[in-house]
Amino acid sequence: MTRPDDIGPALREERLADGLTQAALAELANVGRQWLNSFEMGEKVSAPLNMVMRVIAALDVAVVLTRPSLAATGAKPEAAEVFDLDEHLREYDQ
Incomplete structure (x- = not known):
């Protein structure tokens, strides 16, 4: 998206x-x-x-953010490039 x-x-x-x-x-x-x-x-x-x-x-x-260049090519992001929004937001729930 x-x-x-x-x-x-x-x-x-x-x-x-x-x-x-x-x-x-x-x-x-x-x-x-x-x-x-x-x-x-x-x-x-x-x-x-x-x-x-x-x-x-x-x-x-889950919502996963990637760089637009990766999404356009269909390439798989490296593990370090994936940002898990759900995991990040859970930090604020604690």
Whole structure:
């Protein structure tokens, strides 16, 4: 993903693959179904990070950041180049 409005549709694919309805995911993530619908449609380019992270957590997926040059080529990043956002945020929960 290279744009903010790419994440919602990507997470929609994960939701569908898990067989969850929007209502079920919204409840799990503690977000409104209408908000989730707009987010999945890519209409929430400035969505609050805490809401996005609750959706990610409810889907039990991880967000991994890579350099755009690696993503464009499909190359695998070296272990030292991978930044696990979930792991980083857990440090703040402690």
